[in-house]
Amino acid sequence: MKKYATLKDIAKALNISTATVSRALADRWDVSCETKKLVQEEAKRQNYRPNPMATRLQNKRTKTIGLVVPEFKSAFFPNVISGIQKVIDDAGYNLLITQSQESKEIEEKNLKLLESNMVEGILISITREGENDEYYQRLIDSGIPVVFFNRVSSKVDAPKVIIDDYRLAFFATEHLIYNGFKKIYHFEGPVNLSVSKERKRGFIDAMKKHHREVSEKIIHTAGVFSEKGYIAMQNLIAKNDLPDAIFCFNDPTALGALKAIKEAGLKCPDDVALVGFSETEIAQLVEPPLTSIEQPTFEIGVTAASLLMEQLNDCVVTPSRTVKLIAKMNIRKSSINIKK
Amino acid sequence: MKKYATLKDIAKALNISTATVSRALADRWDVSCETKKLVQEEAKRQNYRPNPMATRLQNKRTKTIGLVVPEFKSAFFPNVISGIQKVIDDAGYNLLITQSQESKEIEEKNLKLLESNMVEGILISITREGENDEYYQRLIDSGIPVVFFNRVSSKVDAPKVIIDDYRLAFFATEHLIYNGFKKIYHFEGPVNLSVSKERKRGFIDAMKKHHREVSEKIIHTAGVFSEKGYIAMQNLIAKNDLPDAIFCFNDPTALGALKAIKEAGLKCPDDVALVGFSETEIAQLVEPPLTSIEQPTFEIGVTAASLLMEQLNDCVVTPSRTVKLIAKMNIRKSSINIKK
DNA sequence: AAAATCGTCGTAAACGATTACATTAAAGCT
DNA sequence: AGCTTTAATGTAATCGTTTACGACGATTTT
Incomplete structure (x- = not known):
């Protein structure tokens, strides 16, 4: 595996400070055009890519939300996902999808995975094997809003989207x-x-x-x-x-x-x-x-994602509500x- | 959004150094049982969760691989994904799934998303809208192995799995x-x-x-x-x-x-x-x-994922090969x- | 001509965790 | 008693970025 070039590498090559390099790449006003050009060229030469972990460690936003579904062999979830994706995309967020395969264990593993990718919110339709209630609650407590849809937790207090x-x-x-x-x-x-x-x-x-x-x-x-x-x-x-x-x-x-x-x-x-x-x-x-x-599969996705976005935007803790959609x-x- | 508790918070509360806290939580031998207990209790009290970004910045492994598929409304991709997931799970890796919705743009966005989550490898079935060839190549060059399956790039040299x-x-x-x-x-x-x-x-x-x-x-x-x-x-x-x-x-x-x-x-x-x-x-x-x-949808998934694992393990650059699976x-x- | 402004850039401290090395005190040895 | 070992902890550097702050010369202002 090759080693990534870092800001320091560029700085060293150009004999300037990493701060200037960082600013140049961010296209800030307080750096001269010449050095900007130099830095950009050197960055390209060294095939520089910013290390996402370092960046996130700094500004703490990922603009990503996570999704856990039991499966997507039936057409149901894929359609819901389309709805989710629409809302997520419009809001400028990214979507990470995981599949629990109706297993309680895999579901928990996926939640941990999403958490460790610092998703800012989670949408979930739970497995039919059982409920990881303690974990859902823990996520919510640690500040990651959760919205349930279709298959919802009976115990955890969070927004839910279901059909009647x-x-x-x-x-x-x-x-x-x-x-x-x-x-x-x-x-x-x-x-x-x-x-x-x-x-x-x-x-x-x-x-x-x-x-x-x-x-x-x-x-x-x-x-x-x-x-x-x-x-x-x-x-x-x-x-x-x-x-x-x-x-x-x-x-x-x-x-x-x-x-x-x-x-x-x-x-x-x-x-x-x-x-x-x-x-x-x-x-x-x-x-x-x-x-x-x-x-209304698409609608379910849209509604669930919207509820999540609401929570993400209003830092206020809205009372959790259950939305029942009608079908035909x-x-x-x-x-x-x-x-x- | 609540603030996470950090090592420092625990250290301050217990009046010890962050190093000791880190070691205590990692259950190292060189820290006394008493302090271990104290630290663990305090960690629980403060609802401490290690910041994944900081951890990754240190040890540089994510044990995660990314997947990009055009859609999963038809049964084809879900089945392939099952195969992929089996291999990934067995190898102790995690899988992050994204959907490009047959859009070249979204595909690129997804690749960037996966990259910024530091996946160690990528499996992709490309959109029918076109090929992001430059980007695939860039990923490979920067050390992220890519394996194509089903819908493959015609230009990029990488392992491919298709049926005849x-x-x-x-x-x-x-x-x-x-x-x-x-x-x-x-x-x-x-x-x-x-x-x-x-x-x-x-x-x-x-x-x-x-x-x-x-x-x-x-x-x-x-x-x-x-x-x-x-x-x-x-x-x-x-x-x-x-x-x-x-x-x-x-x-x-x-x-x-x-x-x-x-x-x-x-x-x-x-x-x-x-x-x-x-x-x-x-x-x-x-x-x-x-x-x-x-x-052989499941097989396609298994084969593609195995090819990726191979590349991840042998740091040697294996000559890319195209595997043609038979169908019935x-x-x-x-x-x-x-x-x- | 002294003072204020501006454009560029470097220094250094963060972010949160890990870890090599140093340190201290107590215990074990001859 | 003097020396080594061991256990337990602290110090500080590190990962790769970002950014507040300050420094410096050059230009503009009064």
Whole structure:
């Protein structure tokens, strides 16, 4: 590894002081044009680059904010990130992204990494493995503002951006009820995720509101990936326990279920109708197009980043608030009751 | 923003020197247990955190490597990143991710950001907008090793990891030819992307090898997103210029085309067969399942990161080499000739 | 002509941590 | 008792910048 040229090297070569060199490179008024020129030439000759650590040690600003997301294989987080990036860019900040891979340990490691890069604020969507609550709190205490989005800490008091999963699950379920479907099931997400609980609660309450019987046998755990939805559906088919419609935790599980339905020679929505959640690009491409809840992913990013910027600018400690964004339901063929 | 506690603060509070404090916190042998305890308590009381910039200024290692990708909305890069992360983690390094959003400017900004965080090496897949060749070179010259993957610089001499797009496009085209399809078209990707050119070249050469006529009218630009494939296919349908089969630049364009085919009341593969590229999860979920080239995304990440680690460890300048990884073709229903 | 101003530049002290070297006092040795 | 060893701590230089302050000669002001 080559050694960097320093201010001192340039100063020595030109037989002047490092102060003058520094000023010349900063293009200050109190240094003559000739020496400026000399310094700039010598700097170029020696391929000088200022040592960022030394600079930061001095002026203590990094103009950088950090981001921790569980993953970005699904389209959800990438879209959120676009929103974040827009705000960050406009504010002249930089964004450092890390991925916790749903691991509590890696999440903590990433937080430390961001901290050691002196980010001025952190945006985070926590893992489904658990919460590093003590660490979040420690960050906040040490003066690094934190904003949670999508997957939020239940204990730490900080700004949060979420969508109203409960209400949307409620709507989605009512949509199926109003469409005249009788036997409605729910494919549940990972049980220790708050969004899973909220969506399930929404489903149950909607069913209850319309005096539908809610038993454990109409709710099946299907996780987060398409294979799980595929298997869950296959099980139902094997047991000959076919519902009229299923409200699925998300699009991938719905698509997995759809695959199983087709393979069994059944038809959607004729035999089994489906509703997904958190709109993916594929939803419109499959046959039949999938009804899904479209979350304002870009908006989530924008909102979360804006909340962080607010905190960074007002040095005042604003009371932490939770912003609930609304989403919309895209009704497509997969949930149309053709018998009605 | 609160002020951090420093070594000096602790030293002052305990009336000892900063050296002792530093040693006590580093748990050195040459400091008594009592003072160690005192220091640790005081450190906790003052919520002391070492200033990373100062530390780095001293020992000059960050154990961090940087990554620049154009985007991660498609599944491709996230998968590559998983591979990268595995190698990086195993080597005890940290990973900082940035997104250039296909913009040459943002790419340069990101490179500077990574540089100012003193990453010890950089992995990059360049934008399709152009190449920051001078800057890549400058990084390498200043001692930061760079490894290109997937989208590589044509000018800079550095290790590169790619897949053999040409050969695989060739195979995919031959697959269609051997299956007895007569009128075979190609949906081309973004024209200034090397992968587009390679895939197109593979298509053309395969056609020529089998003495098929190659004219400009069998090649249509369809970009990278599904809408483009959708529109391109609609155009063909409108002009009543239906091919038997289409080799598409990627899966999204193929899926877009598929949608148009279905909407027109046509059938795949009966009327138009399709082959995609760079396997997405959806390929298996649609009806009919889509034939696609499965790139070893995880492997690409692993290989690129390993090449970088090699350079970091051997301080020797290894001759840059280009690693071409092989991919496989997943043949599914969308390219089966049912008339044969 | 003395004083004030200005343009250039160097000195030295920061920033916060680490560490080679020096120092001190107590303990161990003959 | 006198000498060496050891433990524990302090002193000060260092990493690479930035910047307040002061110095100095040259020009301008009164």
